[in-house]
């Protein structure tokens with residue numbers, strides 16, 4: 521069966537949603553220090569307001585409303601440091617107040633120390649006799665340099681919604697609210713199989729005709745980076761009976777997804793295809809290059825995906841199908857940014873397929889890295905984006921715009937003007 525990228529993406533998202541059992545797993549409650557990169561399992565309400573009390577935004581003098589508008593000379597009281605409890609500002613006085621300190625009752629605003637005469641604070645010894653005075657210039661307004669209680673968030677409001685990805689800002693907010701532990705969604709569990717008689721473990725001696733297993737490391741890293749928990753299965757050869765046994769040993773609930781690479785196209789020894797010949801797993805051809813051959817279905821009720829064996833085909837399949845589905849289901853990982861960029865060279869593309877070329881993007885322009893072939897891992901390692909040449913496109917000329925999905929860091933000046941963000945999504949289909 522032949523499908524479009526969009527159709528296959530929807531099929532994979534549906535497969536994980538309905539068959540992975542992910543939503544049956546209980547949330548974990550983690551201390552903030554362990555929750556970085558996880559997705560919230562439920563809404564979190566702010567137990568306190570932020571700020572919790574009216575406080576000063578400047579080092580200066582707290583003054584009463586009647587002393588704001590006109591120049592005035594006031595008697596200086598004891599200083600109020602950040603962390604001091606409540607106090608009261610009497611008529612005819614100004615209180616030295618530090619940034620973050622609680623505003624005294626009766627104060628309406630803060631005049632920064634730079635605008636006062638003298639423009640330095642008195643020492644505690646100078647304040648001891650109660651005769652120190654300060655001249656303030658007037659022209660201040662009610663509420664000036666006051667940070668009102670609840671101006672960031674009020675107690676009881678939703679601080680973060682279920683599904684929010686917990687990065688430094690979100691965890692910082694929770695800490696500011698006094699929250700020390702949060703419910704997070706469980707990790708998505710993947711059993712990763714690799715097939716093929718020709719693949720050897722990195723580090724082992726390489727016999728003639730063999731290659732090292734790149735896919736297990738490539739996909740394991742991509743999955744871990746996407747927030748999943750990965751179990752690697754021992755390398756399996758090209759014997760369908762052995763693979764069938766391995767599939768039969770997978771028990772329901774032990775994993776959310778079984779993922780393999782290789783053995784799904786038209787060869788004489790397509791081990792995955794042969795092992796799953798009588799199963800409900802569907803072997804299809806997606807109008808995408810790399811990553812045309814695809815397999816998906818369930819094994820013992822557990823979702824199964826078979827990505828093609830070529831390493832670039834495998835990782836492009838992950839980026840185009842599995843990564844977006846994981847985001848939809850678990851909230852992790854964050855969607856890839858999709859940008860428009862100016863292509864710096866002519867390119868041709870098979871009109872009947874959505875081709876994904878590897879590119880290097882910087883400052884609004886993208887250059888292709890390597891050719892279209894799916895064995896070019898070195899080129900992939902030097903690229904930071906996938907360049908979309910959708911179905912129906914047979915050529916793009918130098919200077920024309922293409923859509924790209926950023927998959928790695930952008931070199932160069934981080935403050936340079938970059939091009940328009942199309943959407944924080946998963947690219948065109």
Ligand SMILES: Nc1nc2c(c(=O)[nH]1)N[C@H]1C(S)=C(S)[C@@H](COP(=O)(O)OP(=O)(O)OC[C@H]3O[C@@H](n4cnc5c(N)ncnc54)[C@H](O)[C@@H]3O)O[C@H]1N2
Nearest residue numbers: 714716719733734735782783784785786812828829830833
């Ligand atoms: N007659 C046809 N041949 C092929 C077709 C086709 O339509 N008709 N499709 C080609 C395309 S496109 C792809 S992609 C591959 C997919 O093949 P398989 O998924 O069956 O994968 P294998 O044949 O097992 O391997 C393909 C390639 O990848 C290398 N490989 C496999 N596993 C690993 C690994 N763990 N690490 C690194 N490299 C791996 C393997 O050595 C092969 O070179 O089929 C085309 N053929």
Ligand code: MOO
Nearest residue numbers: 810811812833894
């Ligand atoms: O679809 Mo294959 O992935 O072109 O090399």
